[in-house]
Amino acid sequence: MRKRKVPDVVINRLPLYLRVLAEIDPEQTPIISSYELGERTGITPGQIRKDLSFFGVFGKQGVGYEITTLRAELCRILNLDRVVNVGLVGVGNLGEAFLRYGAGRQKEVLNREGLVIKAAFDQDEQKIGRHIAGVEIFPVWQMPELIARLKLTIMILTVPAGVAQEVFDTCVAGGVKAFLNFAPVKLKIPAGIRVHHADFTLQLESLAYYS
Amino acid sequence: MRKRKVPDVVINRLPLYLRVLAEIDPEQTPIISSYELGERTGITPGQIRKDLSFFGVFGKQGVGYEITTLRAELCRILNLDRVVNVGLVGVGNLGEAFLRYGAGRQKEVLNREGLVIKAAFDQDEQKIGRHIAGVEIFPVWQMPELIARLKLTIMILTVPAGVAQEVFDTCVAGGVKAFLNFAPVKLKIPAGIRVHHADFTLQLESLAYYS
DNA sequence: TAGATTGTTAATCGATTAACAATC
DNA sequence: TAGATTGTTAATCGATTAACAATC
Numbered sequence: 001m002r003k004r005k006v007p008d009v010v011i012n013r014l015p016l017y018l019r020v021l022a023e024i025d026p027e028q029t030p031i032i033s034s035y036e037l038g039e040r041t042g043i044t045p046g047q048i049r050k051d052l053s054f055f056g057v058f059g060k061q062g063v064g065y066e067i068t069t070l071r072a073e074l075c076r077i078l079n080l081d082r083v084v085n086v087g088l089v090g091v092g093n094l095g096e097a098f099l100r101y102g103a104g105r106q107k108e109v110l111n112r113e114g115l116v117i118k119a120a121f122d123q124d125e126q127k128i129g130r131h132i133a134g135v136e137i138f139p140v141w142q143m144p145e146l147i148a149r150l151k152l153t154i155m156i157l158t159v160p161a162g163v164a165q166e167v168f169d170t171c172v173a174g175g176v177k178a179f180l181n182f183a184p185v186k187l188k189i190p191a192g193i194r195v196h197h198a199d200f201t202l203q204l205e206s207l208a209y210y211s
Numbered sequence: 212m213r214k215r216k217v218p219d220v221v222i223n224r225l226p227l228y229l230r231v232l233a234e235i236d237p238e239q240t241p242i243i244s245s246y247e248l249g250e251r252t253g254i255t256p257g258q259i260r261k262d263l264s265f266f267g268v269f270g271k272q273g274v275g276y277e278i279t280t281l282r283a284e285l286c287r288i289l290n291l292d293r294v295v296n297v298g299l300v301g302v303g304n305l306g307e308a309f310l311r312y313g314a315g316r317q318k319e320v321l322n323r324e325g326l327v328i329k330a331a332f333d334q335d336e337q338k339i340g341r342h343i344a345g346v347e348i349f350p351v352w353q354m355p356e357l358i359a360r361l362k363l364t365i366m367i368l369t370v371p372a373g374v375a376q377e378v379f380d381t382c383v384a385g386g387v388k389a390f391l392n393f394a395p396v397k398l399k400i401p402a403g404i405r406v407h408h409a410d411f412t413l414q415l416e417s418l419a420y421y422s
Numbered sequence: 423t424a425g426a427t428t429g430t431t432a433a434t435c436g437a438t439t440a441a442c443a444a445t446c
Numbered sequence: 447t448a449g450a451t452t453g454t455t456a457a458t459c460g461a462t463t464a465a466c467a468a469t470c
Contacts, residue, residue, distance in 0.1 A: 007461070015416035019395070033427065042397055045427090046463060053429060061428040062470040079419045086415070093315070097308030098411070104304070105371065106395070106412050115415055153422035154415065160316065178418040180411070184230070184317070186253055194421035196414050200309070200391070201317050203407050204297065204326055204365065205226035207389040208290045210405035211364035218437070244451065256451090257439060264453060272452040273446040 006054045008194075011078075013051055016041050018074045018113070026067040033064035080113040087152040087176070089167050090159035091122040091137055094182055098158060103133030118150045140167070147174035157181045217265045219405075222289075224262055227252050229285045229324070237278040244275035291324040298363040298387070300378050301370035302333040302348055305393055309369060310343045318344075329361045351378070358385035368392045 020040045024032065034045035041048070052058055052070075055077050059065045075081045086102075088095055102110055102117045110116070120132065123140045130137050138146055146152070155176045159167050164183035171179070172193055179195040181187060184202070189195055231251045235243065245256035252259070263269055266288050270276040286292045297313075299306055313321055313328045321327070331348045333339065338348045349357055357363070366387045370378050375394035382390070383404055390406045392398060395413070400406050 011420045012417045015413040059428055062426045084419045084422050093308040093311040097304040100304040154418050178421040201320055202226040206223045207365050208295045209222045210389040211295050270452055273450045
């Protein structure tokens with residue numbers, strides 16, 4: 001894995017480029033310059049060119065970037081040119097909201113990019129077998145089996161803080177490589193595993209500084 | 212405002228220190244070293260000392276930090292030593308989940324730190340007047356008035372992308388200083404206003420790279 | 423060809439880490 | 447006093463920005 005070569009901060013910007021490119025009709029505007037893309041993303045043109053240069057040469061000097069090509073390349077880089085199977089653990093308020101979110105307006109966006117929520121997990125007997133926004137809820141003990149069977153490579157953690165590490169470890173053992181963690185805990189993360197934290201409490205508390 | 216002096220990245224770490232300190236009983240362990248705090252937060256001891264040094268001198272050489280004092284100082288720095296009033300706009304799936312989240316286990320945490328969700332807003336007639344987790348839902352047109360009356364200084368944006376900028380501008384005009392934005396849009400942000408983005412779609416898409 | 427815009431290198435900036443004198 | 451740990455300075459690291467030759 002030479003992935004370490006590309007800084008995470010660069011990877012985090014690629015989806016933004018993708019989003020902006022998706023808003024343009026390539027029939028009408030087939031080419032975009034780094035200046036125009038910079039205008040629309042809030043990223044400087046130089047930064048955009050630098051970011052893209054980590055992956056190859058996608059533009060034409062004196063001309064710009066062909067939108068269709070650049071979109072395809074970005075999708076390829078992000079693995080979004082194929083289906084990426086996502087799971088979710090913990091169908092409480094937040095988990096349920098997330099399932100519906102992924103089923104609403106954002107579903108089109110996520111699915112267009114190949115991201116599909118395939119299964120949800122909970123330990124509450126009452127919830128097992130229910131469907132939320134078309135996603136079935138399975139018992140947590142079936143996770144190892146279903147991670148393998150459904151090839152889940154991204155997991156959304158919307159579990160209570162107390163069980164987050166345990167659930168996380170189970171997922172890692174099962175082969176999940178990337179996580180979006182909503183639990184307010186510091187996870188112990190093995191090498192090669194990527195975790196994005198979405199810790200609302202910490203975010204609100206730091207906002208208080210500016211209030 | 213000399214606030215610009217302290218890097219945002221430092222501010223973002225302070226709530227983490229606060230969380231770890233809150234987990235310790237100061238009766239039993241009254242003093243903590245930067246090494247111990249580093250152990251528990253995953254931040255290097257040097258970094259912690261550097262971060263704190265932006266705000267003053269809180270420790271004793273050869274001894275460490277008095278937990279009660281350090282907690283109080285961090286709260287003061289983050290404005291969490293007084294009540295900080297928070298509003299929420301857009302009571303859809305995500306907005307509702309957030310209200311319940313702020314009412315559940317995390318409510319204790321948030322309230323202990325002075326953060327209180329005081330009002331929610333929506334344009335749907337049906338939702339007006341309802342209460343979710345004890346928070347009343349008001350019509351959006353009452354926002355300017357209620358921001359002033361309830362002194363809302365932080366706003367959580369859980370509105371659809373299409374109206375996010377408009378709602379944001381209204382809040383800014385009303386005097387809101389800090390935002391937690393869940394809408395998948397690039398907001399045009401005036402100077403002096405702080406926005407934290409929680410854009411799930413972008414986060415999931417960048418995770419696909421590691422999947 | 424002249425103008426435009428890329429890809430890339432070098433310069434700058436800012437944040438993290440290392441190291442240690444100060445001092446409890 | 448001796449040992450420990452802070453507060454702070456200097457060195458390092460990495461990311462952003464500026465600049466420009468290459469070239470369409």
